[in-house]
Amino acid sequence: MNEGTGIRDYDWWLLTIIFGICGIGVLEIWSATHASHLAGMHWKQLWWIALGFGLMMLLSRLDYHSVLDKTPILYLIGIIALLAVLVVGHTRYGAKRWLPVMGEFLQVSEIAKLIIIVTLARFFAEVRTDRLAIADLCKAAVLTAVPIGLILLQPDLGTAMVLIPVVAVGAYLAGIQWKHAAVMVLAAALMVPIGWHHLKPYQKERVSTFLRPEEDPKGSGYQILQSKIAVGSGGFWGKGLGHGSQNQLGFVPVRYSDFILAALAEELGFAGVFVTLVLYTALLLRLIQNAQHAKDRAGMFLVMGVAAILGFHVLVNVAMVIGFMPVTGIPLPLMSYGGSAMLFVFLALGLVMNVRLRRFVN
Amino acid sequence: MALLVLGFWKLQIIHSDLYAQLAERNRVRSIPIIAPRGAMLDRYGRVIVDNYPSFSVLLLRDDPQQVERLLPQIADGLSVTVDDLRQQMDAANSLPHFQPIVIKPEATPGDIAFIESHRADIPVLEMLMVHRRRYPHGGFMAHVSGYVGEVSSDQIEESGGRYRPGDIVGKAGLERQYNDHLMGIDGMRRSVVNSVGREVGRLEQTDAVPGKPIRLTIDYDLQLVAEEALVGKKGAVVAIDPKSGEVLAMASQPSYDPNDFAVRISKDEWQDLNEDAERPLLDRAIQAQLAPGSVFKILMATAMLESKAIPADYHVFCPGSAEFYGRVFHDWKKEGHGDVDLHKAIVHSCDVFFYNVGKQLGIDRISFYGGNLGLGHKTGVDLPGEEPGIMPSESWKEKVFHQKWYPGETISVAIGQGAIAVTPIQLSYMIGGIITGGRFHQPHLLLSDKAAPEIDFPISDSTVDTVTEGMFGVVNEPGGTAGASKLPGIELCGKTGSAQVISEQGLKRAGKQAALKDNAWFVGFAPRQNPEIVVAVLVQGGEHGGEAAAPIARNVVKAYYDKKQGRISPQQLTTQAVPPGIPPSFVANTARNSKPDDGEEETVPTNPDPAPTKPQPVSTTPQPTPAATVNP
Numbered sequence: 003m004n005e006g007t008g009i010r011d012y013d014w015w016l017l018t019i020i021f022g023i024c025g026i027g028v029l030e031i032w033s034a035t036h037a038s039h040l041a042g043m044h045w046k047q048l049w050w051i052a053l054g055f056g057l058m059m060l061l062s063r064l065d066y067h068s069v070l071d072k073t074p075i076l077y078l079i080g081i082i083a084l085l086a087v088l089v090v091g092h093t094r095y096g097a098k099r100w101l102p103v104m105g106e107f108l109q110v111s112e113i114a115k116l117i118i119i120v121t122l123a124r125f126f127a128e129v130r131t132d133r134l135a136i137a138d139l140c141k142a143a144v145l146t147a148v149p150i151g152l153i154l155l156q157p158d159l160g161t162a163m164v165l166i167p168v169v170a171v172g173a174y175l176a177g178i179q180w181k182h183a184a185v186m187v188l189a190a191a192l193m194v195p196i197g198w199h200h201l202k203p204y205q206k207e208r209v210s211t212f213l214r215p216e217e218d219p220k221g222s223g224y225q226i227l228q229s230k231i232a233v234g235s236g237g238f239w240g241k242g243l244g245h246g247s248q249n250q251l252g253f254v255p256v257r258y259s260d261f262i263l264a265a266l267a268e269e270l271g272f273a274g275v276f277v278t279l280v281l282y283t284a285l286l287l288r289l290i291q292n293a294q295h296a297k298d299r300a301g302m303f304l305v306m307g308v309a310a311i312l313g314f315h316v317l318v319n320v321a322m323v324i325g326f327m328p329v330t331g332i333p334l335p336l337m338s339y340g341g342s343a344m345l346f347v348f349l350a351l352g353l354v355m356n357v358r359l360r361r362f363v364n
Numbered sequence: 365m366a367l368l369v370l371g372f373w374k375l376q377i378i379h380s381d382l383y384a385q386l387a388e389r390n391r392v393r394s395i396p397i398i399a400p401r402g403a404m405l406d407r408y409g410r411v412i413v414d415n416y417p418s419f420s421v422l423l424l425r426d427d428p429q430q431v432e433r434l435l436p437q438i439a440d441g442l443s444v445t446v447d448d449l450r451q452q453m454d455a456a457n458s459l460p461h462f463q464p465i466v467i468k469p470e471a472t473p474g475d476i477a478f479i480e481s482h483r484a485d486i487p488v489l490e491m492l493m494v495h496r497r498r499y500p501h502g503g504f505m506a507h508v509s510g511y512v513g514e515v516s517s518d519q520i521e522e523s524g525g526r527y528r529p530g531d532i533v534g535k536a537g538l539e540r541q542y543n544d545h546l547m548g549i550d551g552m553r554r555s556v557v558n559s560v561g562r563e564v565g566r567l568e569q570t571d572a573v574p575g576k577p578i579r580l581t582i583d584y585d586l587q588l589v590a591e592e593a594l595v596g597k598k599g600a601v602v603a604i605d606p607k608s609g610e611v612l613a614m615a616s617q618p619s620y621d622p623n624d625f626a627v628r629i630s631k632d633e634w635q636d637l638n639e640d641a642e643r644p645l646l647d648r649a650i651q652a653q654l655a656p657g658s659v660f661k662i663l664m665a666t667a668m669l670e671s672k673a674i675p676a677d678y679h680v681f682c683p684g685s686a687e688f689y690g691r692v693f694h695d696w697k698k699e700g701h702g703d704v705d706l707h708k709a710i711v712h713s714c715d716v717f718f719y720n721v722g723k724q725l726g727i728d729r730i731s732f733y734g735g736n737l738g739l740g741h742k743t744g745v746d747l748p749g750e751e752p753g754i755m756p757s758e759s760w761k762e763k764v765f766h767q768k769w770y771p772g773e774t775i776s777v778a779i780g781q782g783a784i785a786v787t788p789i790q791l792s793y794m795i796g797g798i799i800t801g802g803r804f805h806q807p808h809l810l811l812s813d814k815a816a817p818e819i820d821f822p823i824s825d826s827t828v829d830t831v832t833e834g835m836f837g838v839v840n841e842p843g844g845t846a847g848a849s850k851l852p853g854i855e856l857c858g859k860t861g862s863a864q865v866i867s868e869q870g871l872k873r874a875g876k877q878a879a880l881k882d883n884a885w886f887v888g889f890a891p892r893q894n895p896e897i898v899v900a901v902l903v904q905g906g907e908h909g910g911e912a913a914a915p916i917a918r919n920v921v922k923a924y925y926d927k928k929q930g931r932i933s934p935q936q937l938t939t940q941a942v943p944p945g946i947p948p949s950f951v952a953n954t955a956r957n958s959k960p961d962d963g964e965e966e967t968v969p970t971n972p973d974p975a976p977t978k979p980q981p982v983s984t985t986p987q988p989t990p991a992a993t994v995n996p
Binding site for chain 1: 365367368369371372373375376377379380382383384386387388390391556557558564
């Protein structure tokens with residue numbers, strides 16, 4: 003524990019934004035579920051928030067350098083956990099993503115996200131050259147590819163995808179060379195047809211549905227269409243909490259989780275969405291600002307990794323809700339219901355807090 | 365992020381209305397409540413046409429997977445095949461999924477029991493109550509009542525938005541004429557459903573406004589007599605009250621059963637009806653345009669007296685034929701009538717007398733009186749499809765055939781042959797007008813406090829007297845052509861007619877096929893002074909008006925007097941006097957429908973008959989109507 007890290011040094015702006023977003027989320031979860039058999043879900047969510055907040059505070063007291071020191075072990079634990087979930091994991095909705103921990107099901111890939119951020123932060127921090135060498139780039143790619151591959155095997159395309167911006171942002175900040183970047187992008191593009199071949203039928207359906215949603219309004223296009231109807235019918239001021247018919251009658255799919263923004267858009271209108279998006283923008287800007295003020299490269303990479311992954315979550319989820327992107331199952335950070343995701347976000351923010359608390363410390 | 369905000373802006377601000385509509389349609393299932401059509405009552409309030417409740421089985425398709433899973437069970441319960449169901453679902457594939465489809469139009473009590481008992485585990489079935497039209501069986505009054513059917517696309521277009529696809533509208537007869545009055549306004553039951561199609565609440569409901577009943581001028585008892593008299597024949601009966609134009613009875617045979625149209629008539633049945641050589645769809649009372657034969661002599665007598673072109677005491681010697689314009693015209697009586705004046709000419713229906721009258725009047729003068737006494741144009745009766753007939757004249761022939769009128773043609777027209785064509789209702793209208801001194805009342809079937817439009821073409825009292833005496837003689841004097849139809853105690857007057865179907869030349873051309881027998885006519889009225897009823901009878905191929913047509917008119921007039929004099933009470937007539945020629949089913953039905961006059965038509969219930977076998981709506985559907993076409 004370092005001296006000089008007092009209460010005043012916490013990022014109160016960041017905390018305010020976080021709780022603002024969480025508050026809106028809890029409100030909408032309550033509204034979406036209070037009249038159904040899921041009633042009471044918002045209490046569980048509050049509990050997860052409290053737990054996440056506690057873990058965040060704990061993590062922020064720990065020096066992030068000591069976390070970085072243990073990166074190899076953490077990485078190994080992450081890989082083992084991902085392997086374990088494939089072997090003994092709990093199957094839900096046709097995918098093995100959950101490990102039972104203390105009576106709750108933990109979505110292992112959420113922890114893996116955190117570990118990848120830390121691993122890549124340490125990796126890029128240790129590259130001392132101005133320009134990222136091709137060897138280093140390949141190392142980083144392999145470090146990321148292994149967990150991505152394991153997560154794809156679950157299968158969980160969405161979570162696998164969110165890891166890519168972490169390595170992309172890291173590589174960019176580490177000074178990736180343009181030709182290397184071009185080659186990587188090209189390689190990725192070449193992977194697409196091969197990857198398509200290996201997609202699960204439901205995943206292919208989601209993509210093709212996204213491209214032509216009107217073709218099958220009751221089948222897989224249903225979710226996107228219903229989400230858009232919910233959003234559009236909200237109008238400027240919304241229908242009022244608890245009064246969105248799309249939401250209350252269950253037309254919005256998983257209205258308390260992945261599609262919570264659709265439910266919110268219906269009940270609180272464009273105004274509510276605008277406030278929410280402003281909060282997320284503020285959150286991201288605040289994270290970038292914290293990265294700027296980080297004491298060292300490792301801290302900067304840590305915070306930017308978190309910013310990249312959260313930003314990607316927000317963009318993909320929001321775009322999905324209004325039909326700009328296919329349904330991927332990526333939750334909206336801090337708002338969507340779900341323990342693992344909530345804990346991941348708070349822990350990631352704990353790292354950010356940690357970096358901030360130590361910005362003036364030598 | 366800005367792009368995403370724009371995305372929300374596009375959905376929530378620009379297209380907000382569209383999505384609001386979609387959201388509304390998502391959650392609200394609108395099911396029309398079919399309004400029952402108004403009944404048709406006779407002039408005393410007895411129900412002739414009404415409705416009966418019937419159920420169709422609806423399939424709710426909101427959850428295709430659930431439907432697919434339940435299909436075998438449904439097929440089993442409703443005694444249909446899975447293939448059949450699948451076919452129906454495929455056919456409705458283009459319709460939105462939230463629109464239920466009818467999978468079985470007439471549900472049996474067994475089907476209804478099945479649906480009710482499986483509400484919990486087969487929630488995709490619903491019952492739709494519709495009101496099917498019930499007409500008297502056996503084609504009773506079919507041409508007057510007409511029939512209903514699904515609205516055609518042409519009618520939808522013409523209606524300017526009043527009709528929607530699937531609506532049941534009047535297609536013929538009074539059903540069509542008074543469709544707007546009879547047809548109610550469908551209501552709408554709106555319920556909130558959740559994402560799996562379960563009803564979770566009810567919204568405000570628009571009740572159906574039932575169609576209004578119409579009260580007809582028809583006297584059921586007289587109609588019965590007329591229908592009975594025509595069974596097995598080809599022809600028509602029209603009975604009107606000449607003082608008001610009210611149609612007391614109107615029958616046409618052969619007929620068809622409008623009940624066949626009430627559910628849905630098959631293409632074959634329709635084709636059969638249309639191609640039937642007997643032409644059952646033709647309403648002979650207003651659409652048969654035929655030569656009137658000797659009935660026309662009444663018009664000739666009126667024209668002769670009113671024009672004063674010929675003295676009233678004009679008489680000719682009838683040797684059995686006469687030559688005009690180099691051609692011999694025969695009298696129907698070969699040996700001739702001897703010395704004939706106007707009275708005798710009417711009573712004995714002397715042709716030679718009227719040949720001479722015709723020659724002296726000329727076609728245009730005949731045409732002038734014909735036109736003013738109701739021929740050559742529609743009477744305006746409130747039925748669709750009335751034909752105008754033909755009242756020939758020189759200009760008519762010039763216009764239609766671009767030929768000159770030959771004077772010889774006038775001789776034929778003088779006895780109601782040749783180019784002249786009339787409908788039975790025109791003859792009743794014409795005679796009714798003449799014997800009331802030229803006060804023509806537009807014939808009508810809708811009973812109303814308001815007097816029907818009246819056209820006056822004053823005829824002098826002396827003319828009326830002369831014509832009336834002549835027509836009285838036809839029935840009541842020795843040698844009168846309808847002497848056999850004399851009614852003791854009733855001053856029945858009338859005029860017979862036997863009209864050739866085609867001219868003699870035509871007959872020759874047709875190769876002497878004598879299969880075309882003369883049409884028999886009789887137009888009678890009673891009493892002699894202040895006549896109350898005029899009856900026109902046509903029996904196609906009946907040959908002699910006096911033998912084939914007059915007895916029918918006599919029976920109708922007799923029934924009229926029997927009722928009037930209290931010898932037969934209306935109810936006895938309908939419930940006990942079972943007419944021999946009418947199928948028993950029809951009798952049973954009409955007897956059930958008959959009820960005593962209970963005053964105001966608005967209070968007459970449209971469905972007095974909850975037949976025990978009819979399924980009743982069951983507890984879980986207190987509102988009796990989910991319906992086929994759903995959601996605008």
